[in-house]
Structures are given as structure tokens and as C-alpha cells.
Amino acid sequence: MNGVHDMGGQQSFGPVLLEKAEPLFHANWESRAMAMTVAMGASGQWNIDLSRAARESLPPATYLSSTYYEIWIRGLEKLLLERGMVTQAELEAGQLITPPAKVNKVLTLDTVDAALKAGTPTERPIAQPALFKVGQKVRALNMHPQGHTRLPRYVRGHVGTIVSLHGGHVMPDQHTLRALPPFNVTVEWLYTVVFDGPTLWGVGSDPSVEVTVDAWESYLEATD
């Protein structure tokens, strides 16, 4: 989806504002929001791509006017509501009204360290050979899917060069197709592709700039 989250190349946001001696959190609720989002991710009722899709599909004005952890909370509430894990009435009351849904896992004090240390790797074995090799020219597809994608708009339709291969990785567009487990796990080769600045940005752009993206194989096509 061509959402406002796809920000690469936009020009209206002003200078990067730096905060001296920035605290890790700017309010107590931010730390709770971060940790609850991490903990609920372990419930197995959605995956990282579904959680990104939930944030990215917030109304554009809401997304742009919310702080980072506000977006996380709005995304988390949306994921919970969509699955019937909480109701709107419960969110408003801050109290349980209906019985809980079944979840795969609850991150407890005893399991949290191991879970954070393990993470959620997305690399998977892949049997078929890679279509592209290092040094090869490829074009990022010009595509505008309705659903979730990780191919940013600013590279679409442009020709770049394969820098490296990362093995097989779970394909995010497919990973969001089913809202509940078992998720659609499609494994594709993942590449890093480099684009020249002038290829992306055209007239008057800085020739000393290059930009890379990490792209799944089906985002790319050969050029001849």
C-alpha cells in the first residue's frame, strides 16, 4: 500500500531535530507501550509484518500527527480488536468484560530474557537457486500493491545492481495474507540492491550518493 509511512524522498518535513542528552523514554507510558508491544508480539496471534501493516494502515493524518509510541499503541489496539482479543468497550473501561482468547504464549518474567536473546529470525532454508547474482543489474518492479509491501516507492521502476545475497527469508507481502496463525510463510531469496543517486533522483541530484534497499526476489526483474 502506498501509505504515508513510505517516506523516502519526501521533502516537507524540515530539518532533523536533535535532542541533547535524549532520555530513552520521554514519559513512563512510552516504556510500557514499548514493552507491551514486544510482549504481545510473543503471543503468536500476529507476526512482525502484520504488526507493521497495522501501523501503516492507520489513517494518514493519525499516523503523521502521532508520536512513535502512540503509533505503536494504536497499532497494538487495532491488532487486538481485529482478532477479538479485546473489545472497544474493554479498551474504554480498562477492565475485562469478556473472557480472554487463547494465545500461544505469554512472555513471563522467567521467559523474557531467553525470548529477547533469541529474537525471531526470518531466514529459512531455500531449495531453489537464486535468480540473480552479485554484480547483476536488476530493475525494481513498478508495482503498487493494495496490501503490505517492503519495496519503497522511490526505487520502483529503477535499475540497480545486486550487492549481496542473504539466503531465503520470509516474504512480507505474503506473510500478511492470513491474519491468524498458521500464517502464509513463503520463502524467497533476499538481496541487497544498490542504486545510483542520479538514477533515483534525476536532474540536479548528488552524483556521489548511492542508496541500497533489501529486496525479495519477486520485487526484482532482470534487465538485458
Add this chain to the structure above:
Amino acid sequence: MTSHSHDHDHDHSTLSEMDVRVRALETLLTQKGYIDPAGIDRIIETYENEVGPHNGAQVVAKAWAEPVFKAWLLQDATAAIASLGFTGRQGEHMVAVENTTDQHNMVVCTLCSCYPWPVLGLPPVWYKSAAYRSRAVLEPRQVLADFGVALPESTRIRVWDSTAEVRYLVLPKRPTGTDNLSQTDLAALVTRDAMIGTALI
């Protein structure tokens, strides 16, 4: 890194509204049995006190001091970084990129806020801001100027947009005159922003 919260933000009405909203959510999720509040505390404690840029600084210092480790880091960053005990969430697949006279590297996530948590901790606000996410790929030299960094025109700037689950760590150039420093002293020179590529050392 401070561990206490700051409630001095500019918009008190938004903050208090969010405070109420997040407290309500935590109560509800606890009553549902979906979360363990002690687990929530532990996650916060981990990123407030244990995981942060001091981890990445150790990686950089070791790479500066030990050529064999540096070669391993550039070849297989996930394994090399794991050998120091830094693994897991948002660092499952690591790549290290080396700054040289010819090429300066800079990391962004234009689509969200992907960032290598095990080595840098949680990202600062500017990294997640619309201004950085939008401009880093279009005009990195001007963005670097916002950080007070000016590079020679002959230095190529490569911006790494973290669009998948690969996370990038910039290996900054080792400053001159540091030949006699220990790894601990070297690590003390390494800043978070240098490992993102928005500062030099």
C-alpha cells in the same frame, strides 16, 4: 542513558491522555492473562540498563584492535557480534559496513524504524522522525550537515535503507593517534551516531 522517566514534555494533554490509555490497556491485558507485568518490567529494564550503544562500541573497538575479528565482522557480522554475547530481537541478521576514505555509510529505515537493537539499543527520536526517514535517502549530505558533519566531495555516501530484517552497523574509521589505546579506551570513543553513520569519530 537515563533510566527515569521525564514528564516535562510540551503537550501535557496528549501525554496524560496517553498515560491513561496505556495504563488501561496494561490493566486489561493483565486481566486477560496475555501479559505478565513483571515480564513487562523486565523488558524495560533490559533496554534501559543492559542493551545499548555500549554493546556496539565493544564490537567496533574489537574490530579496530583485532584484524581477524574485523575480517569476520565484515564477512559474517551476525556470528562475529554473537561471539560477544549480543544476539536476538531486531539483530537476528546483522551486516557491518566499513567507513573508508572512499565511502561513508549511513543507515536509515524509510518505511518504519528498523534498527539493530542488540548493539545500539532502542533508536533515538530523530532516527524515527519523518525528517530523517524522508531525507536520508534523497539528500544525505544535507542531513549530515544537520548533524554538523561535512565530508569531502570525493567521498561517496552509501545510504543503507533497512527494508527487510537485515540490520546494519556502521564500522567507523579509527581515529588517528589511538594506536596505544586499550579496547576499553577505544570503546569509550565510539558514539551511537557514529555507528548509525551520522557522526564521525
